[in-house]
Amino acid sequence: MRKIIGLCLLLQALNLSAQEGGEQKLGSWYKYVGNSLLSEKVSLLTEVQLRYYEQGKNFNQSVLRSGIDYKFSDNAHVFVGYTHRVIDDSFEEIPGESNIREHRISEQFILKNKIWEVLLQHRYGLEQRFFDFGDRTEVQHRGRYQLQLTLPLTDVFFVNLSEEVLLNLQGNIFDQNRLYAGLGIHITHNLSLETGFLKTHFSNYNHERLVIGVTFSPNLIGVF
Numbered sequence: 001m002r003k004i005i006g007l008c009l010l011l012q013a014l015n016l017s018a019q020e021g022g023e024q025k026l027g028s029w030y031k032y033v034g035n036s037l038l039s040e041k042v043s044l045l046t047e048v049q050l051r052y053y054e055q056g057k058n059f060n061q062s063v064l065r066s067g068i069d070y071k072f073s074d075n076a077h078v079f080v081g082y083t084h085r086v087i088d089d090s091f092e093e094i095p096g097e098s099n100i101r102e103h104r105i106s107e108q109f110i111l112k113n114k115i116w117e118v119l120l121q122h123r124y125g126l127e128q129r130f131f132d133f134g135d136r137t138e139v140q141h142r143g144r145y146q147l148q149l150t151l152p153l154t155d156v157f158f159v160n161l162s163e164e165v166l167l168n169l170q171g172n173i174f175d176q177n178r179l180y181a182g183l184g185i186h187i188t189h190n191l192s193l194e195t196g197f198l199k200t201h202f203s204n205y206n207h208e209r210l211v212i213g214v215t216f217s218p219n220l221i222g223v224f
Contacts, residue, residue, distance in 0.1 A: 025091075027053045027060065029198065031213040035069070036220050043069040044220075045081060053091050055210070062086045067106070079108040098134040119150040123164075141169040146178075158184045160194065177201040182211065190217040 034046040049063035067081020083104040108125040123146040131138045146164035153159060160182045166175040182196020191214070198209040 025054050025058075027051070027058075027207060027209045028055050029209050029211045029213075030056075031063075031211070033213065033215045035215070035217045037217065038220055040221070041071045043071070045069055045079065051209070058091065059088050061088070075112045077110050079106075079110065081106050081108075100134075101132040103130040103132075104128065117152055121148040121150070122146075123148070142175060143167045143169060156186050158186070160184060160196065172203065174203055180211070190219070191215070 029049060029051045031047065031049040034044075036044045036046070038044055045065070045067050047063070047065040049061070049065075050059075051061040051063070052058055053060045063083060063085050065081055065083040067079055069077055069079045071077040083102070083106065085102040085104065087100040087102065089100060105128045106125055108123055110124075111122045113120050123144075125144045125146075127142045127144070129140045129142060131140065144164060144166045146162055148160060148162040151159045151161075160180070162178070162180045164178040164180075166177070167173050168175045178198060178200050180196055180198045182194050184192050184194035186192050194211075194213045194215070196211045198211050200207050200209070
């Protein structure tokens with residue numbers, strides 16, 4: 001019970017800071033993550049995200065991601081995937097404006113270990129990003145590292161805390177830093193719901209987002 005109260009106080013403190021910087025609005029991210037087990041070592045990832053500058057309105061981004069995850073062991077696996085992203089980078093609704101489109105190839109190496117009841121995940125990634133700005137195209141490269149801590153509160157409830165830094169491999173090296181705290185619930189053994197707060201620091205502004213996500217991990221071994 002004390003863990004749940006502590007998490008609520010943390011989320012409340014983060015929420016109070018949501019009025020500082022950025023667009024002065026608490027935006028929202030909605031996401032679905034599917035992680036389908038195809039064999040003992042191979043999984044298919046599918047992810048859909050809708051991101052808004054405000055609560056469920058004022059479109060910011062859509063993200064469609066898919067890829068293959070290969071598990072060397074329970075504690076180490078690699079991922080290769082493709083992402084398509086559509087971006088409206090202006091907070092104001094401008095008639096006739098063109099959205100930015102990104103095609104991205106990414107490679108990730110994930111390590112997991114456990115300390116007492118806390119599951120630690122280290123995610124190292126490289127990205128090759130192909131942008132279409134409408135009047136020009138551009139190729140960029142980026143590296144990223146995320147540390148995520150998952151703490152079970154009960155057999156049903158859990159806490160996720162993460163810190164992620166994203167670095168450009170050209171131009172200004174700092175891209176952004178993401179700090180996240182969330183509370184999740186296991187609905188079934190392969191279905192979970194999570195809600196949390198994300199604060200993102202850019203070089204010249206910040207923004208805050210309420211995150212609501214669903215994760216579904218079906219076992220499809222033998223189906224294909």
